Amino acid sequence: MSETQETGGCTIPPEAHAVLEEIENRQKRFKRNTTIALLSLTAFIFFLFYVIKLDFMFMGKWVGFILTGMGFTLLVSFLAISLACILSILGALGRLSKNPIANSIATAYVSLIRGTPLLVQVYMWYLALPQLGKALEDIGIPGIQNALTLPAIPAGILALGVCYGAYMTETVRAGIQSITIGQREAAKALGMTESQAMRRIIFPQALRIIIPPISNEFIAMIKDSSLVSLMGVWELSYRAIKIGRRYFQSLEMLIMVAFIYWLMCVVLQYVQEKIEAHMARGDRRVH
């Protein structure tokens, strides 16, 4: 690497090369040591598994059954996060709206949902909604009880989506508000309407800022989706707990299911990084 480069008639002095080399070596050493540390940690964990006599045969036997539950987990998470994204955009627009009705609905939504436990909300959708339906049917709205009696999976998707939508509303609102007033003014000066400015100028910039926190929410969602097991859906964690209890080998099952969740989150994190890199085009810092 150390042949001298001509840069506009001026050569990089030899002592500078030594410095550059030292910086490169330091980076290499850091990478190598991190890898060693990670490998040692993994080895240590497997050693622990060995000491506590973890039954890998048993795990192997049931892994297929447990993985079948992953379908539910992913289905619930993806639909719920999609719902949450839509709700959070509407919520943020409402929170920023000068229309008193839209504004108060959005504010009440965020306050109410953030102020109650997700567990209670899940049961609300699943158990309490049918009762509301019955009451409404009694005062003369035919068919409403059936419509409001939701099967477990739709109830779970609604509960998670509505709940995360409220948290994400605040994230989206903060993202939109972080875009400087000058951007909106430049858009207006060109003749854009409010909604054109939002769609073309403000929101695309806000999106860049809110992708990391939204990804966090998604990762949290994957894990919170295990709450649908409360309603008897045979998703990942429910299966693991059932089998573990039945054979008194909960440790194996829980370690396995934890590992599966972790892998899913690692994949998501990878996707997040890819999206972020894509969004950061034109940002001086990453080039």
Add this chain to the structure above:
Amino acid sequence: MNDKKTMVKIENLHKVFGKDSHVLRGIDLDVKAGEVVVILGPSGSGKSTLLRCINFLETPTAGTITVDGLTVNAGKATKEEETKILQIRKKTGMCFQSFNLFPHMTAIENVIEGPVTVLGQAKSECIPYAEELLDWVGLSDKRDVHPSRLSGGQQQRVAIARSLAMKPDVMLFDEPTSALDPELVGEVVEVMERLADEGMTILAVTHEMHFARDVAHRVLIMDGGDWIEQGPPEEIFTNPREQRSKQFLAHILN
């Protein structure tokens, strides 16, 4: 100039911020097509507010604004007035002190954004003109570069091209060079000069004395929310009548 039609007409313009911050106090002003007007005045005298009322970035409290025959009365928030405001904004370009380029778009994307989104033109249709404009401001080679990688002077020139892409009848400049390093001021002023040469109607707030002296047809001195004196630059700079103008000019000319 007198035979030309009036491009911008401001009548009895008032702007009150909050309840009692009376920033513009009954301004009357006529700007003819092709005229270059430079607005000078101490900080806080209302120069920016005046420009921003012309394209309704600020809502005037009272008075009327007419741009190219379109008249909007202050205080009437009807749908019809709102449509007129949007039309006035299409006819007026504005350049800001802080450029305000769209950072998520390349130079060329910034330039076509107005025609595509506001005028509904197809991208392919407006790219040739946008390229011509970038060339005109001397930035063809920065076509696909994002604003964060441009110098301040380059950003301001892209911002000028972005405004010109809407084929405006009037250009408003609010201190376009005051955020720039001294050595970058020249390239922006040069573009403004060429714009003036091509007959653009310009209202500019700027402290570039060379532009005011050699390019402007008229210089307006503001203080306390109204202009106190106006006239051709040679008159204003050599022989101001008002005491306050004298003080102000003595202050900035040193």
